Amino acid sequence: MENNIAVGLDIGTTKIVAMIGRKNEYGKVEILGIGKSKSLGVHRGVVNNITQTIQSIQLAAQEAEAASEFKIENVTVGIAGQHIRSLQHSDYITRPNSDLVIDEEDIERLINQVHKLVMLPGEEIIHVLPQEYKVDGQAEIKEPIGMYGGRLEANFHVVVGQVSSIRNVGRCIKSAGLNLEGITLEPLASANAVLSQEEKEAGVALIDIGGGTTDLAVFKDGIIRHTAVIPFGGNVITEDIKEGCSIIEKQAELLKIKFGSAWPGENKENEIVSIPGLRGRDPKEITLKNLSKIIHARVVEIVEQVYVEIKNYGHEEQKKKLIAGIVLTGGGAQLKHLKQLVEYITGMDTRIGYPNEHLAGDSDDEITSPLYATAVGLVMDGLKRQERKKAEKIEKQAEVAPQVEPEDVEEPPKQKPERRSFLDKLTERVKDFLDNAE
Structure with a gap:
């Protein structure tokens, strides 16, 4: 596999997207190929038909391969779905020797302690995100490494999910002949693709409205503070139009895309769309005002649920x-x-997020559509993971080969290795499970 190329696989409820990307010389992401297929075996972000999902994954992968003339082997996949929930948790460790400064190992120990939290049956911790630390009671410490102290505590944002759902995704990927390289939480992937660093610092809520679920990620001071998955998305809007207008799903989806609006005041009473009847029946006439009323009712419900989650995070505190x-x-x-x-x-400033923040300037308009935010984020995540692996490899080689240093050369400062994210460990566990389960 050629280096600095990564593949993101977004397994959604309505579509499965395989996206191949690489970093260009300016550090931007260049999309080499994209393939998408209709997702048939996924409901509300959770795989419910393995065979159909495998076929859809293969279709998307083949299309991306044809577009880029590149063979897909390793993929970074996003997980979402209605089984994901998050909670806040505080934990602490007492250090045996407070004369030594706090190092990586102490933080690792503290994070591992959070993993001992008792979950509901079948649930597992996917992500442990430290929010801020306290050292000997001194609060609001962003980076405790290098400080002295006997008691190290932290607030954590803990994301929990059903391990069987994650394993099913892994199974689909393996059976489609691909190799699972990494797992990422979808709200995090989308956030990386569409948010700027300034927004994450100032405080922002990213709402990713998919087909089956709506994902929320809240950032403040550059740190992710809250995540939630709401089990409604664009599909329920289509369902409502189908029921409300007594038409088939395909027509409802087209109506929504072509004429739909979330604001009923927009349409005049006399604007009418005529829909061909089924098999010789008379055509149906639907007023756009009615259409937007149906859409409006459901969208308000989705937005209000998301807003409850934003308030749960505590947006109303100064x-x-x-x-x-x-x-x-x-x-x-x-x-x-x-x-x-x-x-x-919500009374909050709002913009539409296009995933062009990190894409190369000459990217196709199609790719920069909000539709592909998650896929672009997954490609970025895959590229980052490769860079990490490269750095680790170089480090290992440096340890093996003793360097003879001339006396007067100043040693470059050692870069600290990035802490292995829990998702990397989860990926390994899912891989091990799949290898041993056959």
Whole structure:
């Protein structure tokens, strides 16, 4: 596999996207090929039909391979779905020797302690994200490494998910003839693709409206503070149109995309769409006003649920205020007048997030659609993971080969290796499980 090329695989409820990307000389991500297929075996972000999902993955992968003339082997996959929940937790360790400074190992020990939390049956901790540390009671410490202290404590944002769902995703990938290189939480992937560092610092809520689920990620001071997955997305809007207008799903989806609006005041009473009847029946006439009323009702419900989660994080406290407001992304973000509706409900500044923050300047318009935010984020994650592996390899080689240093050469400062994220460990566990399960 050629280096500095990564593949993101976004297994969604409505579509599966395989995206191949590489870093160009300016450090931006260049998309070499993209393949998408209709997702048939996934419901609300969770695989419910392995065979169909495998076929859809293979289709998307083949299309991306044809577009890029590159053979896909390793993929970085996103996990979401209604089984994901998050909680806040505080923990501490007492250090045996407070005359030594706090180092990586202490933090590792503290994080491992969080993993001993008792979960519901079948659930496992996916992500442990330290928020801020306290050393001997001194609060609001961002980086405790190098400080002295006997008691190290931290607040953690803990993301929990069902391990069987994650293993099923792994199984699909393996059976599709691909190798699972990394697992990432989808709200985190989308956030990396569409948010700027300034927004993450100022405080921002990313709402990713997918087909089956709506993901939320809240950032403040550059740290992720809250994540949630709401089990509704664009599909329930289509369902409602189908029921409300007594038409088939395909027509409902087209109506939503072509004429849908989240703001009913927009349409005049006399604007009418005619839909061909089934097999010789009379065509149906639907007023756009009715259509947008149906859409509006459901969108308000989704946005209100997300807003409850933003309030749960504590947006109403001055210190936790999200100054950069809300960023909408995902396929559902393309709905007309959605931005205005979200601003109206939440009173927060809102923009639509396009994943062009880190893409090369000459990228195709299609790729920079909010539809592909997660896939772009997964490619970025895969590239980052490769860079980490490269750095670790170089470090190992440096340890093996003793260097003869001339006396007067100043040694470059050693870069500290990035802490292995829990997701890397989870990926390994899923891989081991799959290898031993056959």
